[in-house]
Amino acid sequence: METFYLAIIVFIFIIAIFDLAVGVSNDAVNFLNSAIGSKAASFRTVMIIAGIGIFIGASFSNGMMDIARHGIYQPQYFYFDEIMCILLAVMLTDVVLLDIFNSMGMPTSTTVSMVFELLGGTFAMAMVKTIKSNGNLVLGDLINTDKALSVILAIFVSVAIAFFFGTIVQYISRVIFKFNYKKQLKYFGALFGGFATTAIIYFILFKGLKESSFMTSEIKQLIQEYTTHILGVCFIGFTVLMQIFQWLKINILKIVVLLGTFALALAFAGNDLVNFIGVPLAAFSSYTDFIHNANGTTPDSFLMTSLTQSAKTPIIFLISSGAIMVYVLFTSKKAHNVVKTALDLSRQEEGEETFGTSPIARKLVRLTTGSTSNLINAIPPKVRSWLNSRFDKDDVILENGASFDLIRASVNLVLASLLIALGTSMKLPLSTTYVTFMVAMGSSLADRAWGRESAVYRITGVISVIGGWFITAGAAFMICFMVTMLIYFGGTIAIILLGALVAYLLIRSQIVYKRKMKVEKNDTLVKQMLANTDNNKALVLLRQFSREEYAKLMEWSSVIYNQMVTGFINESYRTLRKAMNHIEVERRYFKQVKRIGTMGISKLSDKDALEKSLYLFQGNDFATDILHSVKRICEPALEHTDNNFNPLEPEQKVHFSEIAAGISQFLKDCELWIARNEGEGFKDLISTGNILINQLAQIKREEMHHMQEQSSYIKVGMVFLTMIQESQNIVALAINLLKIDQKFQEE
Template identity: 40%
Template sequence: MEQFYILLLAALFVLAVIDLTVGVSNDAVNFLNSAVGSKAASLRTILLIASIGVAVGAIFSSGLMEVARKGIFNPGQFYFDEIMIIFISVMITDVLLLDLFNSLELPTSTTVSIVFELLGASVAISILKILEADDSMATLANYINSDKAIEIILGILLSVVIAFTVGAFVQWISRLIFSFQFEKRMKYVGGIFGGVAITSITYFILIKGIKGVTVIPASFLEFVDNNKLLIVLGCFVFFTLMSQILIQFTKYSVLKIIILVGTFALALAFAGNDLVNFIGVPIAAFQSFELWQGAYEATGVLPSDFAMNSLSGQVETPTYLLVFAGMVMVVTLWLSKKARSVMYTEINLARSGEGHEKFEPNFLSRLVVRSTVSLNEAISYVIPNNIQSKIEARFSKPSEKKAKRNSEEPAFDMVRASVNLMVASILISMATSLKLPLSTTYVSFMVAMGTSLSDKAWGRESAVYRVAGVFNVIGGWFVTAVVAFIAAAIFSTIIFYGEGWAIIILLIVAVVLLIRSFVTYRKKQRELDGEEKIDRTSLITINEIITDSSDNISGVIKRISKIYSDVVDNLGLQDLAKLKKSKKQLKKLDDEVETLKSDIFYFIKSLDESSVEASKFYILTLDNLQDMLQSIGYIGKNSYSHVNNNHKNLKFNQIRDLKRINNQLEELFNRIIKDFESQSFSDIASIIEDKKELLDHVSNLIQKQIERIRSTETSPKNTKLYFGLLLETKDLITATINLLTLFDEFQENYKRIKK
């Protein structure tokens, strides 16, 4: 019996290590995004400072795990075997849920996930106990600490609204003071700003960061608690003077100091206080085992008879476990690619300027943006024009000769990054002082979104996408709560009835899902790494434009050729799965061409005067590629729809004719690809003539099908599909000819100009 629970504990601690990894990968966004987004220092320096904060916070944490042990449920109402079911269900759910959000590159709250998992599992076990005892469901209140659970939920929801509002207001005031040319105004108000920011962050460290740290004397913590106002005033005076001295006599930026100190503070608080979300449950399980084992050796009490009243007391976590947890967190911080992905999701939502948007607009985002625009227009009628002009001047960015979108540029400036850290620190400190529950993830994210809004980072060109992104993330938070509750409840119910075998099966399923997630994510990253990344704002000569266009044309045609061949083959075989795969490849290719089209503005702006005429060629090239994609898109989607609807297969003669066209088309496509990859362009004229012959062949097949309808064809669905395939193939060939003709004329003109 003991051996079973020892193995169960081993499984729990393995899950804890995995949970630390996936949890840090998601929560790292809380303390990294401001420093990384503003490029206050190199990524290596930022990670080093964050690592020190994480290590100190984890190693010197008191490790009091009240949330896991008694925060959500009343342990005295459960027996040891039931408590262990709750704990293993929670850990399996947490690992899978956080890994899912990491794969989706969305930030979520590890606090919310653990709270709702504990709630779901304990409610499920409580209901099962009530049903077995034939008690009233009203007794459920005896099992669950409902007041605490409701307090946590309401506190978190309230913090979201407050964080967004306060972040937006403070950033608006800060920008009004500094404008975007903050370097000029730092010597006048930078000292006060530095004093306020560093004081708030220091106060945050004292109140939130070192709360419960074992090496800090209780007398010092009591002194801090009793003299908060004195400490704040003293820090403000000291840091204001220090900031002003730095500004006047050194060239080192006070804003950088604020950002790096803030990064350390948030990392410290995250590790010291959110550690419960990752190792609280396994440690509570270990403490439960020790309590039962002692009673078992003394009295022989069975797990199903040992009530867990003793779990309500305060028990500190062993130091060696905290040291190990700190090591795992630091290693994850440096090595996790998913952590970077989640971080850049938030940075891209907060960035200034336009660019590729990750999220698609929806009805709600359009409604919000439209309403905001209307509200802004209404307000403009109330505020006098001279005041509006002054405000606009403070929020206007320095004009640039050329519009650029450089990946090396910071996503936002250090004023906004400082405000993000300062406001997050103040809000979390205040909530901690008032003993109000909140999620550091939600606060950090909503502050960043609020500062982005008031900083006019969301312009008319990007607002609908950014707002959609914010709604996606917030929607994900609600999904976290619902899925955490339901999944933990289901897992605990399965284990309650299936016992040991159920645990083994669930663990195997969890391992398989994690491995699958890892393989899928790595494959996705390899594809992204394999794609050639070109900064089109640097294409300033005609040679470079021809080279880039050649690469685009050969790449798109290569994939169109493969998709066309696959669709014709799989249509004949009625292979729905492979047709669906081709449909997905078409969507991906279409997105890539859309990305090329979104770069046109920056591309034209960056051209030198001698190459401006090439912009028309570049635009027409993309337009022809888009025409080709529309044709192949129709072929792929309608073939999939035909098979998916279980319509009759095309006749043998029709499939044979399509395959003949495919063979000819594939041969010509290969010649085009070879020509463009070598950039010789010597065979273009010949290819155009051969393409025209193929066009005539397709026209003959259309006439042949018309005759077939009048004599032998009996299926209208087949006729519709076959005509559609032939007509779109004809359009595909025509678009290809137009593209080749355009390219041939352009590069011939270029040769004459060079001579």
């Protein structure tokens, strides 16, 4: 029996390693967002500073581990085997749930996921115990609901407070410093730097190192008694130091941003480490207690009263965890993906939008636009003009490739640090993820980064992320509840099967994610094109962008056309359903392509815009019409197949399959010609297209004659005629796209 539970402990620690990896990938956005977004230093430097903060924070961490021991359940009422069921279920659920969110690039709260997993597992086991106790136990005896309720409250509180203060503080900061902040920084920079640095030090003392192993009660009391004195000395000292840095021509804003990055990374590792290793350590502590103190008592009768005591975490576990977290930070592509989501939603300039639009976002934009217009009109013209001058972006100081400037990055870090430290001192369980993300969203709104052209996309993104936080809580509770039940009643077989399932899901997630990264849009080219200020280079980049997108569309059209025809001929509803899903995805994607192309045109010189923009607009229209024609083929074919109506006759299937293969190959040849960007073979390609159009016209005439002779054939005949007509349109539109692209690419 001891060997069995030892194997479970080893298995839990193996899962914990993966959980550390996915946890760091998710929470990296908390401390990397501002430094990377503002380009305060090179990517390598930012990662090194964050890595040092993580390692120090993890190595000195000790507090908060008790939440996994007795924060949610009352261990004195649970037996050893029941506690092991709960803790194993939590680890299995957590690693998969966080990996799903990381793969989607959605930041979520690791604290919320762990608390609600513990709550779900405890609730499952508590139900079993109350039923078995014949009324001697009730759920209130077994579950500590106060912690879960405080986390739910913290979601609402931290989201609203962080967004509100992020907006207000950034607006005031921008009014003071403007986008061209050199002159203002000369006069107010030392004070701003001194205040910001003092705030970050306050955060480190009250949040980052609050529960560290070397923070004894005497040191805590000393800091508490002399808080005002400490902060006063820090403010004076750092203000003088920042003034000296300014005289030495050192950018003090970069110092503030990098120090804030270190502070948030340290706090993350010091306080959130429990979310990843708290459960394994609780399991390990339970096992050692059972081994040494059971004295022949069976696992199903040994109460875990020892878990009511505070945790004493061995230093080897802390150092090992810190090393793993630093390694993951440097190597995880998913961490960079989560950071990218936050940066896309907060960046200053227009660009490629990650999210689409939603009815709620559109309604909010309409309401806000109307109310804002009334408010602006109420402001005296001179005041309005002065305020607009403070938000003039023509002379913005922005590092090359940065999403926003150093003023906003400093506000994000300082304000997030202050809010988290304030919440901690007031014993409010604020989430680091929620605060840092919503401060960034509020500051981007105040900076007028959410313009009329991008607001609906940004709001949709914010709603999606916030919705994901609530989904995390519900999913964590329900999944862990079911997994706990399966482990308790299924025993060893259930553990083996669930372990295999988790391994499969993680491996599959990596494969799917790598595949997704391969087929994802060329982000580097898009960023180059939208950040470019050279008119001559702008046309070269725009040509390359349109060529790549048209080639991808032709390749996609070739594949999807073949899929639709095959599905209709073989009466495969599943094939047609998949095709329809792919069509909707492609249509949304190409709307994004058109939008990026339009922004690219704005970078052209007046001459190039006048001569070339019409060709790009026409090409985009032809490409969009191809998508519409593809959809008009798939919709009636899907409906016809779904209703199980009569299929095509065998000779029609054979005949049309041959020409459909020719159309698919023609679209593939178009893709190769556009990708090569060469004039050779152009006339032959056009000639092939015209031949296909004539062949389709002949089939159409034969089909109409066939329908007149057989009245029972009308339903499938109408679908077939639609397919033929739209096939003609696809070929004709592809020819037009080739001609227009040739003109657009010509020097």
